[in-house]
Amino acid sequence: MTFSTPSTLSADEQHAFAAQLAGAAGDASGSVSVETSSASRATGSIAEQAFHVAADGTALEWNGDGEYVRIDAWGANSVRVRSRLMQRVIDADWALLAPPADAAKPQIVIGELAAAIVNGNIAVKLELTGWQHDQLRLSFLNAATGATLLRETDDGGALRLRARAHHPLEGRAASPGATFEVYAREHLHGMGE
Numbered sequence: 001m002t003f004s005t006p007s008t009l010s011a012d013e014q015h016a017f018a019a020q021l022a023g024a025a026g027d028a029s030g031s032v033s034v035e036t037s038s039a040s041r042a043t044g045s046i047a048e049q050a051f052h053v054a055a056d057g058t059a060l061e062w063n064g065d066g067e068y069v070r071i072d073a074w075g076a077n078s079v080r081v082r083s084r085l086m087q088r089v090i091d092a093d094w095a096l097l098a099p100p101a102d103a104a105k106p107q108i109v110i111g112e113l114a115a116a117i118v119n120g121n122i123a124v125k126l127e128l129t130g131w132q133h134d135q136l137r138l139s140f141l142n143a144a145t146g147a148t149l150l151r152e153t154d155d156g157g158a159l160r161l162r163a164r165a166h167h168p169l170e171g172r173a174a175s176p177g178a179t180f181e182v183y184a185r186e187h188l189h190g191m192g193e
Contacts, residue, residue, distance in 0.1 A: 008077065009143055014107040014118040017143050021118075021125040022047070022111035044110075046133050051115045051126065057105050060117045062126060065134045067164065069126075073106035075099040077120035081138070083176060085166045118143050130155065137163065153179045 009017065052061045059072040068088050074080040080096070082089040106119040113133060115126045123143040129135045139151040152163035166174040 008120045009118075011104070011107065014120075014123075014143060015109065017123060017146075018107045018109040018116040018118040019111075021116035021123060021141070022109040022114045024109050024111035045112045047110050047113055047115055047128060050128060050133070051110050053108055053110075057108070060108050060115055060124075060126065062115075062136050064136065065130075067136070067166075069136055069138075069164075071117055071124050071126070071138075073099070073103070073117065073119035075103055077122050079117065079119055079122055079124055079140075081124070083164050083166070085174065122149075151181045153181055 050062055050064060052063075053059070054061060054070075054072075059070055061071075062069045067083060067085055069081070069083045070089050072080040072082075074096070084090075104120070106117050108117050109115065113128045117124050117126075121142060121144045123141045125139040125141065127137045127139070129137050135155060137152050137154065140149045141147065142149055153161065154163075155161050161179075163179045165177040165179070167177065169175055
């Protein structure tokens with residue numbers, strides 16, 4: 001798979017793409033900002049009650065099914081995804097370089113059953129799934145072309161699989177794992193063939 005880097009979308013184009021992904025109306029009513037986030041949670045759609053925009057407007061958070069997920073805009077054309085069971089993620093950069101202070105704010109839109117964050121040429125769609133809309137499925141897209149880069153696997157129906165797994169380790173730590181769908185012609189080379 002080859003990725004090219006076209007020019008970064010304008011803020012209006014990013015917002016329109018985020019609205020399309022989230023399934024929100026083309027007007028500003030589907031947009032949730034820091035100022036309107038708490039007000040819309042009381043009376044809004046299922047997604048507006050499930051998702052929260054961080055105070056600085058650079059992250060989208062979800063909490064449900066015993067899991068907490070946070071997606072941060074991280075510099076130009078990139079995002080940082082963190083997940084943890086039963087509690088908020090630890091707010092530490094560990095070995096990451098801090099994003100530039102002058103980085104543009106991402107476009108965040110919350111629709112009826114989905115939300116989207118677009119940061120430059122990358123977009124993340126957060127879909128509420130499951131019978132009670134209590135599970136989350138992430139899709140990563142190229143915002144300039146609309147092509148899907150990665151999509152988490154579904155829950156497998158009655159199997160109740162998890163695309164994001166947290167395997168316990170000693171000392172209250174966990175080893176995270178992620179599972180993504182495969183492309184029709186995807187093939188791994190060098191795996192004992």
